[in-house]
Amino acid sequence: MKVIHNMTIHLLLAMIGTFVVIVGAQTQEGFISLDCGLPVEESPYDDSFNGLTFTSDSAFIQTGKSSRVDRSIILSKQYLTLRYFPEGKRNCYNLDVKRGTNYLIAVSSVYGNYDGLNLDPSFDIYIGPNKWISIDLAGRQNGTLDEIIYKARSNSLDICLVKTGATLPIISAIEIRPLRNNTYVTKSGSLRLSYRVYLNNSNGFIRYPDDVRDRIWDPFFGSSYTQITTNLDVNNSNAYEIPKTALQSAAIPKNASGPLVIIWKPKPSNAQVYLYMHFAEIQTLGPNERREFDVILKGNFNHSGFSPTKLKVFTLFTEEPMKCDSEGCRLELIKTPKSTLPPLINALEAYTVIEFPQLETSLSDVDAMKNIKVTYRVSKISWQGDPCLPKDWSWENVNCTYVDLATPPRINSLNLSKSGLTGSISPALQNLTQLQELDLSNNNLTGPVPSFLASMKTLSLILEGNPDLCKTSLCNPTKKKKFLLPAIASAASLLVIIVVVVALIFIFRKKKVPSDQHAPSPPSVPVTDIGNNSQSESSFLSTKIRFTYLEVQEMTNKFERALGEGGFGVVYHGCVNGTQQVAVKVLSQSSSQGYKHFKAEVELLMRVHHINLVSLVGYCDEGDHLALIYEYMPNGDLKQHLSGKRGGFVLSWENRLKIAVDSALGLEYLHTGCIPPIVHRDIKTTNILLDQNFQGKLADFGLSRSFPTGNETYVSTVVAGTPGYLDPEYYQTNWLTEKSDIYSFGIVLLEIITNQPIIQKSREKPDLVEWISSMITKGDIKSIMDPNLHQNYDIGSVWKAIEVAMSCVSPSSIRRPNMSRVVNDLKECLLSENSRTGESRDVESKGSMEFSRGIYTEVIPKAR
Numbered sequence: 057m058k059v060i061h062n063m064t065i066h067l068l069l070a071m072i073g074t075f076v077v078i079v080g081a082q083t084q085e086g087f088i089s090l091d092c093g094l095p096v097e098e099s100p101y102d103d104s105f106n107g108l109t110f111t112s113d114s115a116f117i118q119t120g121k122s123s124r125v126d127r128s129i130i131l132s133k134q135y136l137t138l139r140y141f142p143e144g145k146r147n148c149y150n151l152d153v154k155r156g157t158n159y160l161i162a163v164s165s166v167y168g169n170y171d172g173l174n175l176d177p178s179f180d181i182y183i184g185p186n187k188w189i190s191i192d193l194a195g196r197q198n199g200t201l202d203e204i205i206y207k208a209r210s211n212s213l214d215i216c217l218v219k220t221g222a223t224l225p226i227i228s229a230i231e232i233r234p235l236r237n238n239t240y241v242t243k244s245g246s247l248r249l250s251y252r253v254y255l256n257n258s259n260g261f262i263r264y265p266d267d268v269r270d271r272i273w274d275p276f277f278g279s280s281y282t283q284i285t286t287n288l289d290v291n292n293s294n295a296y297e298i299p300k301t302a303l304q305s306a307a308i309p310k311n312a313s314g315p316l317v318i319i320w321k322p323k324p325s326n327a328q329v330y331l332y333m334h335f336a337e338i339q340t341l342g343p344n345e346r347r348e349f350d351v352i353l354k355g356n357f358n359h360s361g362f363s364p365t366k367l368k369v370f371t372l373f374t375e376e377p378m379k380c381d382s383e384g385c386r387l388e389l390i391k392t393p394k395s396t397l398p399p400l401i402n403a404l405e406a407y408t409v410i411e412f413p414q415l416e417t418s419l420s421d422v423d424a425m426k427n428i429k430v431t432y433r434v435s436k437i438s439w440q441g442d443p444c445l446p447k448d449w450s451w452e453n454v455n456c457t458y459v460d461l462a463t464p465p466r467i468n469s470l471n472l473s474k475s476g477l478t479g480s481i482s483p484a485l486q487n488l489t490q491l492q493e494l495d496l497s498n499n500n501l502t503g504p505v506p507s508f509l510a511s512m513k514t515l516s517l518i519l520e521g522n523p524d525l526c527k528t529s530l531c532n533p534t535k536k537k538k539f540l541l542p543a544i545a546s547a548a549s550l551l552v553i554i555v556v557v558v559a560l561i562f563i564f565r566k567k568k569v570p571s572d573q574h575a576p577s578p579p580s581v582p583v584t585d586i587g588n589n590s591q592s593e594s595s596f597l598s599t600k601i602r603f604t605y606l607e608v609q610e611m612t613n614k615f616e617r618a619l620g621e622g623g624f625g626v627v628y629h630g631c632v633n634g635t636q637q638v639a640v641k642v643l644s645q646s647s648s649q650g651y652k653h654f655k656a657e658v659e660l661l662m663r664v665h666h667i668n669l670v671s672l673v674g675y676c677d678e679g680d681h682l683a684l685i686y687e688y689m690p691n692g693d694l695k696q697h698l699s700g701k702r703g704g705f706v707l708s709w710e711n712r713l714k715i716a717v718d719s720a721l722g723l724e725y726l727h728t729g730c731i732p733p734i735v736h737r738d739i740k741t742t743n744i745l746l747d748q749n750f751q752g753k754l755a756d757f758g759l760s761r762s763f764p765t766g767n768e769t770y771v772s773t774v775v776a777g778t779p780g781y782l783d784p785e786y787y788q789t790n791w792l793t794e795k796s797d798i799y800s801f802g803i804v805l806l807e808i809i810t811n812q813p814i815i816q817k818s819r820e821k822p823d824l825v826e827w828i829s830s831m832i833t834k835g836d837i838k839s840i841m842d843p844n845l846h847q848n849y850d851i852g853s854v855w856k857a858i859e860v861a862m863s864c865v866s867p868s869s870i871r872r873p874n875m876s877r878v879v880n881d882l883k884e885c886l887l888s889e890n891s892r893t894g895e896s897r898d899v900e901s902k903g904s905m906e907f908s909r910g911i912y913t914e915v916i917p918k919a920r
């Protein structure tokens with residue numbers, strides 16, 4: 057038995073001669089190896105011990121100063137220089153990475169009395185907006201090396217050093233290695249290394265080139281172990297690519313009938329732990345010999361009857377994070393009665409989970425700010441790292457909107473007054489789509505005020521004190537005063553309206569000779585395209601579904617009965633031809649935004665027809681009066697029913713599933729039945745309406761977009777939708793695809809299942825998705841379900857529905873199913889619920905179903 061203390065590895069002394077290096081045998085593909093503070097003229101060089109090619113860090117950071125350590129002990133070359141940061145609270149490296157790739161990130165710092173003060177620094181390191189680690193170099197003459205496995209959230213990675221006290225942050229080396237995406241996968245968070253060892257009683261560590269991923273393997277051996285080794289080649293081909301040299305030795309217990317035990321204390325003691333165990337049989341077994349043992353992690357799992365493969369690696373790892381008790385984590389390998397040989401283990405890695413909950417500032421804002429920074433050569437020391445986060449060190453002269461950790465902040469104001477700006481107004485500003493205030497006063501800007509500024513509705517723009525700006529006809533010649541842009545804005549929006557109307561005329565003309573309503577329509581003019589100007593008529597052309605305002609007044613009996621109020625106006629009850637009931641949405645005339653949505657909706661509903669989409673009866677477009685006339689849905693919306701606001705009767709599980717299938721069919725039609733496909737963008741329970749038979753239909757197409765072509769994604773300039781239902785990936789990247797609807801639909805399903813608010817502060821986990829995940833982990837299904845259902849449901853169909861919903865709300869869009877898949881799965885749920893109805897079955901007996909938990913084996917071994 058042996059206790060491993062949770063070691064922060066410090067291996068910085070070069071271990072000369074402990075292993076032979078085959079320089080150049082491997083590729084170092086995707087490696088980033090920075091020797092911080094290295095003068096550019098000495099860059100790059102190959103490390104003489106391991107052949108890694110190091111470069112100077114100067115291209116990746118604009119701040120800080122270089123220095124050399126004062127030490128007589130021989131260090132690896134990369135620790136001889138360092139970068140320190142006398143200015144600014146936060147200084148950041150910015151590195152190019154690949155979004156979605158899992159990286160091993162290692163940062164090392166060796167103080168080496170570079171400043172002659174003999175004061176060991178302490179400081180913090182952040183990854184993007186999230187704190188990774190506090191470094192304290194007191195008593196660490198050999199420096200520190202900290203490692204993490206982190207999945208890149210964008211194509212750019214910020215590693216920031218933050219001053220926390222009197223001493224200056226320092227950094228010696230940054231090493232980044234891409235890992236295979238299918239390795240070291242966590243349920244959430246990143247992995248901080250506890251230890252990574254191979255069982256050998258030598259004292260040499262292993263890293264690149266033996267390890268193609270350049271992980272550092274320390275030797276580890278207990279006094280109660282016996283070492284076995286082989287000279288034969290061990291096949292290391294599995295996803296983890298364990299170095300062969302690490303597999304060629306193993307430990308067995310000295311007492312051949314006793315267990316092999318490894319104990320360690322994770323930090324913090326309640327941390328979630330992931331363990332990766334690598335086994336290979338490296339002894340030649342006789343005909344009657346057999347090695348078989350149980351792998352037991354106390355309190356977490358028991359994998360019985362494991363037999364290592366001959367000269368071939370086999371990796372066992374925890375798929376779910378495990379928790380160890382106050383005595384620490386305890387791994388036991390126990391020989392089974394059948395076995396003639398003691399258990400063995402070759403290599404072992406343990407990690408603890410570190411959560412990085414704060415999402416970065418919206419990617420499009422970050423890109424725009426970087427662009428602006430470069431264009432105007434802004435050299436403010438605070439303009440490094442994430443512009444909005446952490447709040448305390450957000451960029452000077454930039455203000456942001458913050459919602460919660462899971463919502464990327466957005467930039468809402470920018471003050472570049474007196475910043476010495478020259479040249480024209482950067483088009484990158486238009487990508488700051490949430491900007492409310494922009495102060496460019498007192499610079500030397502030239503050229504015209506671009507029209508995009510005018511189309512940013514709520515923007516307050518200050519341009520005074522730029523003598524050479526604003527010489528075009530559009531501009532206001534009096535530039536003494538701060539001027540807001542309503543004039544230009546309305547001119548521009550008029551232009552937008554005109555173009556849109558032209559576009560609609562074009563579309564409607566095409567629609568005038570429809571042969572088959574269900575045939576795919578020709579691609580429409582992209583409605584967002586404010587292309588070339590042309591002369592136009594002032595209203596929609598007439599069609600038979602067009603109503604006058606007088607007719608609208610008549611059909612609603614002078615707006616007698618309001619049914620509800622939506623985002624863009626009030627909905628009234630009405631009657632056409634004295635018989636057909638309709639719902640009339642009267643748009644508030646004020647916003648041109650409203651007009652845009654009005655137009656989008658008319659266009660869309662004219663070309664799509666489906667039983668599960670609310671159909672358009674007509675519209676009114678007369679001067680200021682805009683109205684949409686839909687078929688009447690007597691049973692209101694799904695939300696009202698779930699919340700009991702409709703007479704208090706409870707929708708049965710079966711009914712809920714039916715409505716879910718209906719809405720899924722409507723959405724499937726938009727995604728796959730329409731050419732080009734349509735993204736609804738505002739799927740939510742209030743937009744699912746119910747007809748007299750409780751058939752569900754999707755409504756409110758005001759935000760819908762169709763794609764220019766088939767499978768392409770679409771970058772929209774304004775993220776739209778309803779908070780809570782909004783796809784976080786879309787929100788962050790502005791990349792709009794059908795998958796965003798699928799996310800929203802997943803939220804709807806979760807509401808149908810739980811009848812819980814999407815966000816509820818008083819809940820253990822305020823976020824519905826997180827809350828459900830935690831309940832699922834506990835296997836606690838009854839507390840997930842809407843209590844109003846009184847457990848009157850088929851538990852199998854419930855599980856299935858939860859599974860579908862959870863896959864829809866996967867943070868990564870590629871993991872979400874498509875709508876056809878969702879439809880099929882929901883139909884299955886409905887079938888299994890239907891088969892229950894009428895039968896009396898013991899619901900309780902099936903209530904204990906659990907998601908599979910525990911150890912995962914990389915290739916499934918059959919228990920023998």
Ligand SMILES: *[C@@H]1O[C@H](CO)[C@@H](O)[C@H](O)[C@H]1NC(C)=O
Nearest residue numbers: 154155156157234235236237
């Ligand atoms: C990991 O996944 C990302 C995105 O899914 C991909 O771009 C990258 O190439 C993958 N990396 C590796 C090493 O497989």
Ligand SMILES: *[C@@H]1O[C@H](CO)[C@@H](O)[C@H](O)[C@H]1NC(C)=O
Nearest residue numbers: 066068069195196197198199
């Ligand atoms: C630094 O490394 C040397 C050589 O391995 C070792 O003797 C010494 O104890 C280490 N110092 C610390 C503080 O770990």
Ligand SMILES: *[C@@H]1O[C@H](CO)[C@@H](O)[C@H](O)[C@H]1NC(C)=O
Nearest residue numbers: 256257258260285301302305
């Ligand atoms: C493991 O131990 C054996 C015997 O002690 C030694 O020959 C071998 O070099 C060691 N392996 C490594 C990678 O150091």
Ligand SMILES: *[C@@H]1O[C@H](CO)[C@@H](O)[C@H](O)[C@H]1NC(C)=O
Nearest residue numbers: 289290291292293294368369
């Ligand atoms: C190693 O094992 C893999 C399959 O597990 C096999 O495809 C490969 O050929 C083996 N390599 C050697 C050198 O035997």
Ligand SMILES: *[C@@H]1O[C@H](CO)[C@@H](O)[C@H](O)[C@H]1NC(C)=O
Nearest residue numbers: 309310311312313314315390
């Ligand atoms: C060896 O282990 C077995 C089983 O745990 C135990 O019964 C026995 O006493 C141990 N022998 C020695 C010498 O420790």
Ligand SMILES: *[C@@H]1O[C@H](CO)[C@@H](O)[C@H](O)[C@H]1NC(C)=O
Nearest residue numbers: 350351352357358359360361
């Ligand atoms: C592990 O599982 C095996 C077989 O299921 C059983 O014999 C053994 O007692 C279990 N050990 C522990 C510690 O639960």
Ligand SMILES: *[C@@H]1O[C@H](CO)[C@@H](O)[C@H](O)[C@H]1NC(C)=O
Nearest residue numbers: 471472473474493494495518
């Ligand atoms: C922008 O900063 C300047 C000082 O540099 C200040 O005078 C001005 O009021 C600021 N503008 C806004 C809109 O806050």
Ligand SMILES: *[C@@H]1O[C@H](CO)[C@@H](O)[C@H](O)[C@H]1NC(C)=O
Nearest residue numbers: 453454455469470471493495
């Ligand atoms: C940001 O907010 C602060 C405090 O609310 C305010 O003083 C400052 O003027 C704002 N900055 C900009 C650029 O608007």
Ligand SMILES: *[C@@H]1O[C@H](CO)[C@@H](O)[C@H](O)[C@H]1NC(C)=O
Nearest residue numbers: 420423427483484485487771
């Ligand atoms: C705005 O953002 C889009 C998408 O990120 C990008 O392609 C475009 O170049 C940006 N525009 C400017 C002017 O930076």
Ligand SMILES: *[C@@H]1O[C@H](CO)[C@@H](O)[C@H](O)[C@H]1NC(C)=O
Nearest residue numbers: 474475476477498499500521
């Ligand atoms: C603008 O440029 C002129 C000369 O090119 C210079 O004298 C003046 O100070 C500049 N103004 C600002 C506000 O930078």
